[in-house]
Amino acid sequence: MTDMADSVARRYAVMRPHLTEFQRRLWLGAEAAELGSGGVAIVAEATGVAADTVRRGRKEAGNGKAPSPGRSRRPGGGRKRAEAHDKGLVESFESLIDPVTRGDPMSPLRWTSKSIRALTAALRGKGHQVSDMVTRRLLREGGYSLQAGAKTIEGNQHADRDAQFQYLNDQAADHLDARDPVISVDTKKKELVGAYKNAGREWRPSGEPEQVKVHDFVDPVLGKANPYGVYDVGANTGWVSVGTDHDTAAFAVNTIATWWHEVGKPMYPNASRLMISADGGGFNGYRTRLWKTELAKFAAATDLTITVCHLPPGTSKWNKIEHRLFSHISMNWRGRPLTSHEVIVETIAATTTSTGLTVLAELDQAEYPKGVKIPDKEMKALETQGILMRHEFHGEWNYTLTPAPDDTPEPS
Structure with a gap:
């Protein structure tokens, strides 16, 4: 009896993974019928299946009836919910x-x-x-699912939001058609410099994660890095200056000027105009006086006519530099501690995409003091002298800065 049960157990262990529930019952029932009297008890003991299940399998094997196609149990069978x-x-x-x-x-x-x-x-x-x-x-x-928050609420939508985007697009198309450069500018999130955890993961030998600090306290020596970027819309190239001092409009315009002398002018030797697309807020916002006066100096120094079109309020994430340049930089340094300013510059410069994006970067260690005030008289002089000319459509968002005449004193 023991040898018979062992034989059934071995065969069941081999067949079980390849059979459906109904097929297993048939096999168990056929084995019990083959063993004759006492076969149900032997099969049940050898396989660990309930005796009632073996009897049902023997009965199903004898009458030749099978459940509906695709089913292993009769309708209504199985454990109730x-x-x-x-x-x-x-x-x-x-x-x-x-x-x-x-x-x-x-x-x-x-x-x-x-x-x-x-x-x-x-x-x-x-x-x-x-x-x-x-x-x-x-x-x-019940229709529930795990979901994260989605950034879709932009706040109050300006009535002329779409019209401003259309105006900005028309200005960009006009410059690009004339082979004049169009750039999108913005500041990237400040980054802690040092052995700090950076979001994301990178491939490393198994069990050897990068060792980083537990707390994200600013290193008093290394401080933070302030990346400010310039994205050339027509050429699909980027420039990033990594500042070590304050984020100011002077730092922003100096980054644009550096890009022009190092990249822009050699690429556009015959250009007489430059268009800048910028956010509506921040230190390059349309309300910032230092931004306009620094651009006026830049226009005078380069003999460029500079047109600035700001994105309407609440749409900063639509700026091309965000998804054409900054997003790829973040992916390139994911999971990697930014241990020094040099590492940040080198990592930014190594950013490329399958669509041909190339990026140049430099470290800007100049000082840019905060709290620089531009008096009303100086701002008014820019307009009365024809240096700052506001457009008819939303002149606060759209304006042009022309090179200052030779006899016009440079704004302080």
């Missing part, structure tokens, strides 16, 4: 979810701030015998 014998489960589940549901309750996709473990514990506290698997299924069938 928890809510079938616990009528109040779904109602209790919804009562736990509703107070913390986020988003539109009529939407097919909802989410909750409670974890599966917390929901399961709460349901058990109400007397429902459920597992994490049941809670997960109730969430899924």
